[in-house]
Amino acid sequence: MKKYILSSLFLLAVSTGFAQSEKMVKAMEAKVAAIDTTRNPAALVELANTFERIAEAEKTQWLPYYYAALAQINSGYMGMNGANAMKGGLTAVVDPIADRAEVLLNKAEALSKDNSEIYVVKKMIAGLRMMGDPMNRYMTFGSQAAEALETAKKLNKENPRIYYLEGQDKFYTPEQFGGSKAEAKKLFELALQKFETFKPENSIAPNWGRGNTQYFLSLASK
Amino acid sequence: MRPLYILFLLSLLTITSFAQRITGTLKDVKGLPIEGASITIKDSYDGGTSDSAGKFSFSTMEKGEKVIIATGIGYKAFEQAVKLDKEAIALSIVLKEEITELKAVVITAGSFEASDKKKTTVLNSIDIVTTASANADVTGAVKTLPGAQQVGESEGLFVRGGTAAETKTFIDGTLVNNFFYSSVPGIAQRGRFSPFLFKGTVFSAGGYSALYGQALSSALILESIDLPDQASASVGVSVIGGNAGYQNLSKDKRSSWGVGYGYTNLAPAFAVIKQKQEFSRIPDYHAGDANFRIKTSKTGMLKYYGYFSQNALGIRTNSIDTLGYKDAFRLKNFNMYHNVAWRENLGKGWKLNLGASYANNLDDINGALLNGTNEEVSLSGFETKNFGLETKGTYVNAKAVVEYRLQGLSAIRFGSEYNYSNDRSDYTLFTGNKYPGKVTEHLKSLFAEGDVYLTNNIAAKVGGRMEHSALLDKVNLAPRLSLAYKLGTNSQASVAYGIFYQNPERRFLPAVANLDFAKATHYIAQYQKTTALQTLRAEVFYKKYQSLIKTGVANGQESAISNNGYGDAKGFELFWRDKQTVKNFDYWISYSFLDTKRDFQNFPTAIEPSFAAKHTASLVMKKFVTKMKTQFNASYTYASGRPYYNIRYNNTANKFAIYDRGRTIDYNSMSLSVNYLPNVFKKGAGKFSVLVFSVTNVLGQNQVFGYNYSYSGHRKEAIVPPSKMFVFLGAFITFGVDRTDDIINSNL
Numbered sequence: 001m002k003k004y005i006l007s008s009l010f011l012l013a014v015s016t017g018f019a020q021s022e023k024m025v026k027a028m029e030a031k032v033a034a035i036d037t038t039r040n041p042a043a044l045v046e047l048a049n050t051f052e053r054i055a056e057a058e059k060t061q062w063l064p065y066y067y068a069a070l071a072q073i074n075s076g077y078m079g080m081n082g083a084n085a086m087k088g089g090l091t092a093v094v095d096p097i098a099d100r101a102e103v104l105l106n107k108a109e110a111l112s113k114d115n116s117e118i119y120v121v122k123k124m125i126a127g128l129r130m131m132g133d134p135m136n137r138y139m140t141f142g143s144q145a146a147e148a149l150e151t152a153k154k155l156n157k158e159n160p161r162i163y164y165l166e167g168q169d170k171f172y173t174p175e176q177f178g179g180s181k182a183e184a185k186k187l188f189e190l191a192l193q194k195f196e197t198f199k200p201e202n203s204i205a206p207n208w209g210r211g212n213t214q215y216f217l218s219l220a221s222k
Numbered sequence: 223m224r225p226l227y228i229l230f231l232l233s234l235l236t237i238t239s240f241a242q243r244i245t246g247t248l249k250d251v252k253g254l255p256i257e258g259a260s261i262t263i264k265d266s267y268d269g270g271t272s273d274s275a276g277k278f279s280f281s282t283m284e285k286g287e288k289v290i291i292a293t294g295i296g297y298k299a300f301e302q303a304v305k306l307d308k309e310a311i312a313l314s315i316v317l318k319e320e321i322t323e324l325k326a327v328v329i330t331a332g333s334f335e336a337s338d339k340k341k342t343t344v345l346n347s348i349d350i351v352t353t354a355s356a357n358a359d360v361t362g363a364v365k366t367l368p369g370a371q372q373v374g375e376s377e378g379l380f381v382r383g384g385t386a387a388e389t390k391t392f393i394d395g396t397l398v399n400n401f402f403y404s405s406v407p408g409i410a411q412r413g414r415f416s417p418f419l420f421k422g423t424v425f426s427a428g429g430y431s432a433l434y435g436q437a438l439s440s441a442l443i444l445e446s447i448d449l450p451d452q453a454s455a456s457v458g459v460s461v462i463g464g465n466a467g468y469q470n471l472s473k474d475k476r477s478s479w480g481v482g483y484g485y486t487n488l489a490p491a492f493a494v495i496k497q498k499q500e501f502s503r504i505p506d507y508h509a510g511d512a513n514f515r516i517k518t519s520k521t522g523m524l525k526y527y528g529y530f531s532q533n534a535l536g537i538r539t540n541s542i543d544t545l546g547y548k549d550a551f552r553l554k555n556f557n558m559y560h561n562v563a564w565r566e567n568l569g570k571g572w573k574l575n576l577g578a579s580y581a582n583n584l585d586d587i588n589g590a591l592l593n594g595t596n597e598e599v600s601l602s603g604f605e606t607k608n609f610g611l612e613t614k615g616t617y618v619n620a621k622a623v624v625e626y627r628l629q630g631l632s633a634i635r636f637g638s639e640y641n642y643s644n645d646r647s648d649y650t651l652f653t654g655n656k657y658p659g660k661v662t663e664h665l666k667s668l669f670a671e672g673d674v675y676l677t678n679n680i681a682a683k684v685g686g687r688m689e690h691s692a693l694l695d696k697v698n699l700a701p702r703l704s705l706a707y708k709l710g711t712n713s714q715a716s717v718a719y720g721i722f723y724q725n726p727e728r729r730f731l732p733a734v735a736n737l738d739f740a741k742a743t744h745y746i747a748q749y750q751k752t753t754a755l756q757t758l759r760a761e762v763f764y765k766k767y768q769s770l771i772k773t774g775v776a777n778g779q780e781s782a783i784s785n786n787g788y789g790d791a792k793g794f795e796l797f798w799r800d801k802q803t804v805k806n807f808d809y810w811i812s813y814s815f816l817d818t819k820r821d822f823q824n825f826p827t828a829i830e831p832s833f834a835a836k837h838t839a840s841l842v843m844k845k846f847v848t849k850m851k852t853q854f855n856a857s858y859t860y861a862s863g864r865p866y867y868n869i870r871y872n873n874t875a876n877k878f879a880i881y882d883r884g885r886t887i888d889y890n891s892m893s894l895s896v897n898y899l900p901n902v903f904k905k906g907a908g909k910f911s912v913l914v915f916s917v918t919n920v921l922g923q924n925q926v927f928g929y930n931y932s933y934s935g936h937r938k939e940a941i942v943p944p945s946k947m948f949v950f951l952g953a954f955i956t957f958g959v960d961r962t963d964d965i966i967n968s969n970l
Contacts, residue, residue: 027267042258046271049260053269056262090754096295096322133754136348143451174848 020202024061027054028204035070036208044075052104062115063204065108070121070208072101076128091132098129116159117206119152123165160194161206163187164213171220181220188217242306245279246313248272248292256317259294264301282306296320321630325678327708331718331748331761332429334367334797336422350417353842354855355893355918357950360417361402364442365859366840368761368795368812369427372861372889373833375927375941377402377411380833381427382765383791383818384439387727388742391442392434393420394525394563395577396619397641401442403507403533404555404585408930408941409499414509414531414557421447427795428744428763429718432669432685432702433623433635438724438742438767446563448523449478449515458484460914460952462491463507479514497944502550502596503536521567529559538592542932542939543604547591550598554586571627575637578620587611600652604933610650618642631681636670645728661731664692671702679708691725691739698723698739713751720744726771730782738785741768755802757810765791770822775871780824789820789828809843824869824878832928835861835889853897861889868931868938881935886926893918911955918948 031050038044048071055064076097080090102125109118126145130137152162167187173179191213200207244263248256255276262269263284270280272294285306290313292300297317304311319325336350349363356362361379364370371380378386391401393415403411422445430441453471458464465484472478487506509531516524536552543549563577590598591607600608623637642664649657671685685702700723706716723739730737748761770787773780799810816836821828842857868882895916919925925946929938 023267042274045258049258049262049269049271050267052260053262054267057265057267092754100295139451 020061020063020204021058024054024058024064025202025204028064028067032067032204032208035067035074036211038071038074039078041075041079044071044078048072048075048104055104055107060111062108062112062118065104065111066118066121066206069101069104069108070124072097072104073121073124073128076101077124077131080131091129094128094132098125098132101125101128114155116152116156117161119148119155120159120161120165120206122148123152158194158198160191160198160213161209163191163194164209164216167191167213167216167220171216185217185220188213188220192217241281241283242308242310243279243281244270244290244304244311244313245277246311246315248276248278248294248315248317250297250317250319256294256297259292259297259317261290261292261313261315263306264289264291292317296322296325319678321632321675321678323631326631326675327679327681327706327714327716329681329683329704329706329716329718330714330750330759331704331706331716331746332744332763333424333426334364335424336363349844350420350423352844352853352855352895352897353857354895354916355840355842355857355859355891356417357412357916357918357948358417359412360415360420360423360444361413361442363417364423364425366810366812366842366857367425367427368759368797368814368838369440370425370814370838371816371833371835372838372859372891373927374410374889374925374943375408376405377413379440379442381440382763382793383789383816383820383831383834384742384765385831385833388437388439388724389442390434390437390440391444393444393527393561393579394446395433395575395621395623396561396563396579397436397617398559398579399581399615399617399619399643400557400559400583403531404553404583406535406537406553407551408927409537409944414529414559415444419446419527420444428765429702429704429720429746431683432671432687432700433637435639435667435669435687435689435700435722436641436665436724438722438740439765446525446527446561448525449475449517450480453478454956456482456954456956458952458954460950462486462488462950476517477515479512481510481512483510484508491948495945495948498539498942499944500538500548501536502538503534503552505533505535507531507533518564519566522565524564525562527559527561530557532556538596541591541607542930542937543607543934544591544601546594547599547601548593548596549607550588550590550592550596552588552590554584556582556584558582573625573627575623575625576621579618581615581617583613583615583617585611585613587613605652608652611647612650613645613647615646616642616644631675632673634670634672635685637668639665639667639669641665641667643728659732661693661728663725665725666690666692681706689723689739693731694725694737694739696738698741712753713749716748716750718744718746718748726782730771730773733782734776735783737771737782738769740770740785740787742766743768753802755800757797757799759797760794761796762794763792767791767820767822770820772821773823780871787820787822787825789818789822791816791818791820791834793817806848807843807845809841811842812840814838824871826869826878826880829867829880830865832864832866835864837862851899853899855895855897856893858892859889863888864928866928868929868935870935882931882938884929886928886940887924889925889927890921890923891918891925892920892923894920911953914950914952914954916950919943919946922946 031047034047038047048068051064051068051071055068058064076094105118105121123145126141126148130141149162149165152159167184170179170187171184195210248259250256257272257274259272260269261278263282266284268280268282268284270278272278288304288306290302290304292315294317296319298320300315300317350360351358353363353366364379365372369381373380379389380386381389391398402413405411424443426441434441450469450471454469456467463486467480467482469480470478485508489504492504511529513527518524534554538548538550541547541549559581561579565575567573589607589609591601591604593599619641621639623635625633625635627633645661647659667687667689669687671683674682683704687700690697700721702720704716704718706714708714722742725739726737743766745764746761751758767789769785770789771782772784772787774783793814793816796813801808816834818834819828819830838861840857840859844855846853863885865885867880869878870881872879898913900911925943927941929940931938
């Protein structure tokens, strides 16, 4: 009995502790919207730092950690010069960013297990690492990325961001290696379908990617 | 209720007070601005990010004693207590660089690393299998690096004036006793182990760590692969054999097991490609292996690899001693090797590495003199050409290394090693008399080393090793020291010093005299400049040999008589690799200059040994043509002519003397290989196939490795490869492996 009371007390404490404070929601709402629109790497780092501050002040919320990781990894992608990426061998540039994002994402995962959204960012981290040196890393990080996306799908196949990333992969793959603009288009359309029905849990839950999907769809339709 | 109350109070407070501005700059130790760092008031939402000039500013409603934290990627976190009242605060913060593997200087003097670790390495494991001249042999690829000689008449790595016996190979930390297939006179043998077994290779041409010993010149350190990415089955068919394997991965991806079997028979190749030797038994090989790998915890990994092989061959060559007769050589070999390794993080900075191996090697060798119709004969004066030799070796190697991580990257490592060997050899003379021999050795070693990183720019490795040989009843103490200093973002200098000891080779044991360890002292200085796509290395070295084995003749038998041999080797080496200049084209050039002399074994004085060329150079090229899904590899190797000698014992003077000497022609060889990957990148192909076509010595250049002399010394004969050219064609298919394709290409 005693145990029961204790654990229920504990549960109570945890659930109140884990509840989103109004302050946090307010602080985050504007920044969450910026995730979809910020392209400048420096601005993304600033965004990541902002989320990280909220995360470290709250400590019990997975969302600020998740967004901090996402903004960090986006800064990595945006910071990569297209021409340099072709040559590979940018491990010294991408690895510290990926390491940072991974630390943040691991904290998010510790607070929210088996979360499809977290696996989406995992895919992005592995993808960025691979870009550091594609020729030599595709076997390790390539399969890690694919695996993360598979898990994301398993956890929630309605998550539109999975199909958006899949579409991107198809879009950028040269045709002789199985890439296809037509297939990419299908995936982007599928992602948009999922966006139609996708209902984020609350005002700050992950809901990014729709605009980008539309943008890529227009490119793929050309 | 309480937190809410406080929150309420707090918000009340903030409403009534003014926002306070905090501004400042963030710089590194050198005074350069740090961009993108985060400045935070601890446990609050308030803070800012530094701009490209290192400046930041933000305002806060927080009041009272607070802590400001500044963090930037690659820097140590900075904390400062501040008192927030009405006055504006201006901070100038200096962040210290964090000592990280990515930025820290690496001690590279003497060694080349090929691995897929995060850090940029000179080579990676794929390079080993795609080097044209290597023929998928680990040491074949290593031979294209500076420091290694192009010795074609026998196997092994001859490094910086050292013999092949002065190089030792280690798998997962433990010594491998018979890394190569058993020697055949005049024909270099391959390594036993597939390069696909290893994820990391370190080739040290000198100055290596105190964790390794018993090698005067060089250590080849191999690290085996961990869990595979997925379960797969593989089949390989080539013109000289076939292999099949299965690799299972458990559902939870925490353990795997695998088995493989291969058979090689050179008959089809020999039918097409004419061999210099006549084969009484065409070489064939059976090899099987098995493995399991278990993740014992989040950080722990237990690995087992087991291997056996059986091979046989017989050759006949025209006898140089007696015209019209032939020398026959037959060999049967059985080898078995088991290796278990376990590594685990014990927590609190402690790491443990345990490894043990058990191996058995059986050789059954027969020598005979044959007449024109291949019948065994005995000729007066050449009776000893008819002999039998059976050897049986049993080896146990075990090693334990404990590592304790200090601050940053600094660490101390210590442990011990035990090497047991039992070599039996039964020699049967032409008379039928048997001469059994047995040598048992227990070698026990203790070692310790410390990695000291003062900053990202200076690192030192200080170590020592102590060995006790039960066989010699002697102890040695070997200090090792290396330092590295970062000169710029991409360049560094390193130096290494060390003393290395080695037991006398088994063939000199048991000896009539009391023998000691042979000793080598290395001094190495290196400059290296690396970017992600280019590497330049220059290295100079000096190596001093002491206490090398000298031989003499007693009762008509050559045997070890003392440790009075000596020698030295000095030289410089260059390495240049470039993946940048031409798109999708990768090449490296290595050059070695070697000046060495030694007086050892039966050398009458200090002379240039026959296994050392003054100049050695390699050019290795790789080009992947994406449209054709084909990789083209080519390599060209050059070595200046090596000296050769006819050294015989002069019975009247009671000493060895040089009766003839000369220098071989220069060595040139060009090799090509083409790998066609029809399914690469194809999504959901479900199989990965490679078609391999390779040709060694494409130009058919004459190669002479040395000369054999007749007993009398009147005749000499060039030692040349069994065939001028070798052609290989094979197909290898792995099922169930999806090379995840799209993701890379989306980024290519």
